[in-house]
Amino acid sequence: MSNFHPGVSPASAAEAQPTIGLIGMGAMGKMYAKYLSQAGWKRIHVCDQREKYNALKEEYADRCNITVFPDGHGVARSSDFMIYSVEAEFIERVVAQYGPSTKVNAIVAGQTSVKAPEKDAFEKYLPQDAEIVSCHSLHGPSVSPIGQPLVLIKHRASDAALTLVENILRSFGSRFVYLSYDEHDLVTANTQGVIHAAFLSMGTAWASRKEYPWEEGSYVGGIETAKVNLTLRIYSNAWHVYAGLAILNPSARLQIDQYATSVTELFKLMLAGDSARFRERVMWARRIVFESQTEARPPILLSGDVLDRFSLGRTPVVGDVPAGDGVPPPTKYKANSHLSLLAMVDCWAQLQIKPFLHLSLAATPLFRLFLGVAEHLFRAPAVLDGAIHSAMHDTWHRSDDLEFVVAARGWSQCVKFGSFDLYRRRFEQTRIFFEGRFEEAGRLGSEMIKAIMESEVQGENTTVS
Missing domain, CATH: 3.40.50.720 (NAD(P)-binding Rossmann-like Domain)
Known part of the structure; x- marks a missing residue:
């Protein structure tokens, strides 16, 4: 003693x-x-x-x-x-x-x-x-x-x-x-495993294309701002911060494998043009993850206009976003499949993970923000309908989605092999592509996180009062 x-x-x-x-x-x-x-x-x-x-x-x-x-x-x-x-x-x-x-x-x-x-x-x-x-x-x-x-x-x-x-x-x-030791590992897997897999896969997909998505104009503003800033935030850190959780935590390994499966199966439905089954699966996941969340609380994410302040690229204005192969997007942001987000919610639903249970318990800033991004997509009917329609009918992002599928499966296989050296080489190979952008992204990302955290505290205070 x-x-x-x-x-x-x-x-x-x-x-x-x-x-x-x-x-x-x-x-x-x-x-x-x-x-x-x-x-x-x-x-x-x-x-x-x-x-x-x-x-x-x-x-x-x-x-x-x-x-x-x-x-x-x-x-x-x-x-x-x-x-x-x-x-x-x-x-x-x-x-x-x-x-x-x-x-x-x-x-x-x-x-x-x-x-x-x-x-x-x-x-x-x-x-x-x-x-x-x-x-x-x-x-x-x-x-x-x-x-x-x-x-x-x-x-x-x-x-x-x-x-x-x-x-x-x-x-x-x-x-x-x-928490206990066992509870800790389950909670951290539930709040970090899929999140890290999604961001790592996004970064690897962008690096494989050898293009910064915010510079080409297709993925700019709103939800994309959060995705870009948080992806660069992960790759600006040391690889071992994420490797231990992925490789040594059995629950995290299971989730990363399911995430790759969800990405692949949703993409196959896109290629098959099976709109009915695709919509049915997305809406099922929405019911499991979001509609079963009964606690009244303000949304996590700030509005798209506020997020635009933290964009690395020129944010669009109403009227300058071209239509896709189908109907024009309902907002100033160009609609895309948001495959990374659809798969994340599908993964949670498949594994019966209730992310909101962990929000007040042990949510990391990344988990809080990415859950906010998913919530923003799934609880805005026009935005979700736009993503589903784009997934089925737009072809301009198909090659990008394919790169994402390959990246997600690659990270899943990497974790299955249990090799820290392979994880490090894969992480650092992607990191090199973004290295020159970390300073700017880090500054904007920190400001975005601060603004969102302050907004949530104000929302919680308003709810309590």
Whole structure:
């Protein structure tokens, strides 16, 4: 049991504060160090790979409350609360190396996106006196943690240990969500698995065409703005952020496989021109996912006109959008099949996933926004009818949809093979195509996320009042 009072805070005297350890100083490790340091915690011990020691020491030379160690042994021996912030692929190896050095009665956590390997490593290599209260911030390092879900997992610990961890991590201003290890992996699969598959497939399809969709004028404005910005946001991050979830989480693997199946089957109906079956399947998925959602709440996504402010391309005006092969689109945006979104909702319906159940529980910003995009499409009859009509009758986007089908199946096969190296090469090959656009897209994407999150908070407040 920890020797520190569970009510300790950054205002407490230095000798009354626990030493906080961070093993792994990648983007998330540095984010944790930043917010813990700014909050006023006075003893923070950190380390990364040994070859990064000098650079890390120089980076934190002016932070008197952050001490850099050459390896994890020093951090583990000295820390009262320690977080392993390493990739899920390597968690067993790192815990096996430094776990035996864990300070007596320390509290240990892991900041991995997939908890099954972390749980096994902790139970296998940590001393029996170590308490386990794990965590996971469900957002990337570039997103403010304020108000975002932060999962806490009390696995092998006293109530006092959980309270101490809560007081330490309260520095982030996040919203605590209490889950078990198994519940965490199911929830993260349900909120991230299909989302990542859709965005990764979109990016790969665009890279295969060797064209930026927002520059050619066919995919600009409204829903397309959100799809483009969020796809580039994913590819601007490190590949391992997504690989662990996809490969190591069995629920995520199942969902990614079903997503590729949904994409393929919907596209086959498009090629067959079977309008009746296509519409029937889309409307069935709509009923399962959206009409069974009975809670009254404002829509997630902002209006198309507001989204246009964050577009990378020139947004259309009424009258300058050409008609497709069928009837003209009902709005200023050129209708297309929105195959990525139709397949995502179809996938959720096939697997009986209720995405709105996770919205208030543990929704990442990406999940919240992409669910908003799907909601915008499926709950606007004119927009959904336009997508169905375009899927059946327009041919200008067929080659693009074909590239998307190939990309979705390719990512599914990649995950099935379970190869991190193949995942990395596939991700980085696509990433190179978009590399020069990350800065602009990152700025616009962050502004879009901020605007949508602020709008949702205002909507929730209005609903409550």
